[in-house]
Amino acid sequence: MKIIAVGVSSAFATGPYEEVITVNKASELFRKIASEQKFKNASEEIILAEIQKHSQFLYTPKWHSNFLIEFDMPSKTGKRPYRLLVDAGADIRHALKRVELTSANIDGVYISHPHNDHIGGIEYLALTTFFNPFYTPAKQKWLNNQFIADKLFLEHDWWQVPPGNTKPDLFVHRKVLTPVKRAVGPGLDTLQGVPDVSLETYFDIHVIGKQENGQTKSKIFQDGEGYWTLTPIFAMHVISSSEEMPSYGISLQHSSGYNVLLPTDIQSMMPSQLESHYKRANRIYMDCETSPFPSGVHPHITDLINNMDQDIQKKCLLYHYDNYPEVPEGMFYGILHPGDLHIYPDETFCVKKGRPKK
Secondary structure, X not given: OEEEEEEOEOOOOOOOEEEEOOHHHHHHHHHHHHHOHHHOOOOHHHHHHHHHHHOEXXXXXXXXXXXXXXXXXXXXOOOOOEEEEEXXXXXXXXXXXXXXXXXXXXXXXXXXXXXXXXXXXXXXXXXXXXXXXXXXXXXXXXHOOOOHHHHHHHHOOOOOOOOHHHOOEEEEEHHHHHHHHHHHHHHHOOOOOOOOOOHHHHXXXXXXXXXXXXXXXXXXXXXXXXXXXXXXXXXXXXXXXXXXXXXXXXXXXXXXXXXXXXXXXXXXXXXXXXXXXXXXOOEEEEEOEOOOOOOOOOOEHHHHHHHOOHHXXXXXXXXXXXXXXXXXXXXOOEEOOOOEEEEOOOOEEEEOOOOOOO
């Protein structure tokens, strides 16, 4: 299993604008300065003014915290790997582009809770895969060269939805599913002529975690010769004046016993109900704030440094911040950068794509 940090920043992170010159513009500028007489003895101010004419602003944003998990098993297309997004960011397009992927490469998405910085990319994933006739071989066969909206409207009853093998998987806890539907519904109700459109129209929904009958349902992903069991893990994220907002992190248990924990957005550094999960985990992807103005709905880096058990600290890969945290050397397992890739259960680390500058 590979876990790729396609984004490591918080919901409020933006990014800098930098004044740059492209290679083509730089080449053009060099030829101009070398050939034109007026630049032969030009002052530094004149040269600088000419450079500024050729420059443009480059925006280098810090994308929201998102993870991409790759399992060595057949994907929706039948090829390997199967790619699962952990949350969809406010806009997952750009984080995917950084690792040279699009929605066509995504087989499924897990949603931890219905805040915008975790579900904002749902509309992009839904619509672009829906209108992609080649998303899976099964979809191509099902459509039979017909436009999908026409097929739904003309050939089927309005309440029917495309088959599960023609659309991405959506893994979600039942308590998260209802608010997600409420939040993304208006944006997805955009199929011309088709009156009954729902989240099920776009995704093959798998409700995991505690079921209404009291049983806990997990999802097993094959990974080469072994397998990983994905189980939602409850933690409190926000308690408002009207109701609570849990976030369901995930525990990934390998058939060898190795355990990876992604708590997602949580309120405190080690909630009592998660203490056993932290102790059992071999690796923890830990969110933290670095702002001097703590929000109270995420662990702050000072809490992790001063109050977290040292054995737990050494398991943690830190993410979900604006500025990179400053931590004592050797205290944590590491600090994540966009593009960082870890392979489990071997704990191999590599950089899939070049890291951007801090």
